[in-house]
Amino acid sequence: MNIVLQDAVAKIHNGKNLEGITFNIEADEQWAIIGANGSGKSALGKLLCGELKVASGICRIPAKAGYVSFEKIDELLETERYNDDSDFLGYVTQGTPVAKFILSGSQADEATLLELAQEMEFTGILERGIKFLSTGEMRKVLICKSLLLEPELLVLDEPFDGLDQHSCEVLRTLISRCIGRGIRVILLLNRFSEIVPEITHVAYLKECRIFMSGTKNGMLDSEALRRFHAFHYTLPDRLPEIDCAHRPEPLPAGVPLVEMKDVKVSYGGKPILSGLSWTVSPGEHWKITGPNGSGKSTLLSLVSGDNTQAYANDIALFGRKRGTGETVWDIKKRIGLVSTTLQQDYRVGGSAKMVVISGFFDSIGVYSDPSPRQLEIAQEWLELLHMNHRAGDTFRELSYGEQRLVLLARAMVKQPDLLILDEPCQGLDDVNREMVLKLVDHLGRTGDTQILYVNHHSEDRIPCIANHMELVPAAGGGYTGKIVH
Known part of the structure; x- marks a missing residue:
């Protein structure tokens, strides 16, 4: 028929x-x-x-x-x-x-x-x-x-x-x-x-x-x-200002943002990461690649503070070894995150603008009154991503790609020390993909933010990223990191 x-x-x-x-x-x-x-x-x-x-x-x-x-x-x-x-x-x-x-x-x-x-x-x-x-x-x-x-x-x-x-x-x-x-x-x-x-x-x-x-x-x-x-995105003259009143103290000079030594992660006895060592030094942006199931998202969850197996490994974030008294909020206040898991977990009600504002508090939902300055900054980021016309719409009613754009604004709103982008262009059309890639590159070049970027599409290149780690099969099972020169 x-x-x-x-x-x-x-x-x-x-x-x-x-x-x-x-x-x-x-x-x-x-x-x-x-x-x-x-x-x-x-x-x-x-x-x-x-x-x-x-x-x-x-x-x-x-x-x-x-x-x-x-x-x-x-x-x-x-x-x-x-x-x-x-x-x-x-x-x-x-x-x-x-x-x-x-x-x-x-x-x-x-x-x-x-x-x-x-x-x-x-x-x-x-x-x-x-x-x-x-x-x-x-x-x-x-x-x-x-x-x-x-x-x-x-x-x-x-x-x-x-x-x-x-x-x-x-x-x-x-x-x-x-x-x-x-x-x-x-x-x-x-x-x-x-x-x-x-x-x-x-x-x-x-x-x-x-x-x-x-x-x-x-x-x-x-x-x-x-x-x-056809579309050609024009970069803004300047990025929105930073909310200095809630910005964490600058890291001491020369302190690596991430240090991992011989990291091992397994689920149900099955190794995911094995023998992975990696350092993200000040000023470095990194691309992370590997096949489906190689542990890319698991690796990023160790950095973002969302994986409890970090405590069983030799991992230091922002100069502090995991398990030495720091809280997950000490980590998150220096990080902006976009990932499929976050998008799946963001189930609370609220408008697109409130989702962006939640980036200031590293929370899913907003449970404190934002300052007038935070409201202004959130609106500016929505305008940069051409989502200001959806600011008052319910987040869960946006299309998948529109939700992704809102979460990108949420990740960048505080211009964090470390921006973790796990397939950030997933679900985005050609126009929005070009816009996001140019804007992230601009942030990486002109701000103090360092970028960790997972992506499967070679054409979705961010020019400021010069370092590359590929996840490859490890001898004893699972995957380990290989620095690509």
């Missing part, structure tokens, strides 16, 4: 709707839907999969459809946290194993799962608890689960974000095989460069309406679309 939307209207939230969506997908067509953050791509994906109700208009969609997105990962981890008994039991539980989660609700057997896991190259995590997976691993698991339900339509929302280069190639091959097996595929993308060869048609979404659509070649050659999508 054809997939048909005719003058479809669907409510997203608080008066924001998909409006007048007319979309006809023939049986032999594969589509990519491109659009800026907040344009309604994810809502359209949900509509095509029956997860968003039509208020008016015609909607004929397949009975069996699979939808994979960052929001789906958030929902899954929220359920896992709700069922987690670790605090009650006094030790960290395994939680739901990957294999059990994938097979739940499916008629597939373990042999079928193993075959698909081999094809997608993640057999090594089938017995691991899903709460211990990296973002890239989670995406593989959700795609696998959707495929085992034998969908007629598979909608993948930003499928390549969070995946290392090899995993991207594996996924491209899998998408090609799905299409060959008769599954229709729709990709919701921020990057034109991620349109796979099998895509035949492209639609461009703007302000919750289809702005342009047509054949892939016609759309990619469209001068009108290129002009509309």
Whole structure:
């Protein structure tokens, strides 16, 4: 059957709707839907999969459809946290194993799962608890689960974000095989460069309406679309001022921000990091790379103070060895953080502007009255990131990419000693990605902030970062650090 939307209207939230969506997908067509953050791509994906109700208009969609997105990962981890008994039991539980989660609700057997896991190259995590997976691993698991339900339509929302280069190639091959097996595929993308060869048609979404659509070649050659999508970010004359009244004392000259010696981290007896030694000296910015599951986020959590295994290791942060009387708040007051885990954990209510203000207090939510100066600085950062028009909107109602921009403002609002960016451009469109990369580079060049940057996309380069550590397999299992010159 054809997939048909005719003058479809669907409510997203608080008066924001998909409006007048007319979309006809023939049986032999594969589509990519491109659009800026907040344009309604994810809502359209949900509509095509029956997860968003039509208020008016015609909607004929397949009975069996699979939808994979960052929001789906958030929902899954929220359920896992709700069922987690670790605090009650006094030790960290395994939680739901990957294999059990994938097979739940499916008629597939373990042999079928193993075959698909081999094809997608993640057999090594089938017995691991899903709460211990990296973002890239989670995406593989959700795609696998959707495929085992034998969908007629598979909608993948930003499928390549969070995946290392090899995993991207594996996924491209899998998408090609799905299409060959008769599954229709729709990709919701921020990057034109991620349109796979099998895509035949492209639609461009703007302000919750289809702005342009047509054949892939016609759309990619469209001068009108290129002009509309073009963007060049102009750096500000100056960064917002620092809230000096709440700024910590400067570090003594020459004190390293991070010192790690022979660090080892494991979960459930499985080594994650092994024998890793690393020093971040004053004035240095670092890029950290490695395959999915290599422990990049674990490494950054040791620095941010969010990983209790730091106390069992020889780690010094800002000149103080962990476990010598410093509190986690002593660490956090010198750090700004953007990560997928933080975005998943930021579940409290409140406006986008209050989320930015929470960066002054290193908290999730604001529980003290901000000063007038802090309110002004927060507003200035929202304006720098072109998010001032969403300042009063509820954070959880923003799109995934818009939430990311707000969390970037939260991380930079106090211009910290150390800015930790774990896949900061995840979920961002081309326009916002260029803006963020230029702004972070400007902060790294002109301020006193040092940067730790995890990223899988080589094109998302921050010029001020001159140091590079790659996580590589360690002899005894897990991963260790290799300095790349």
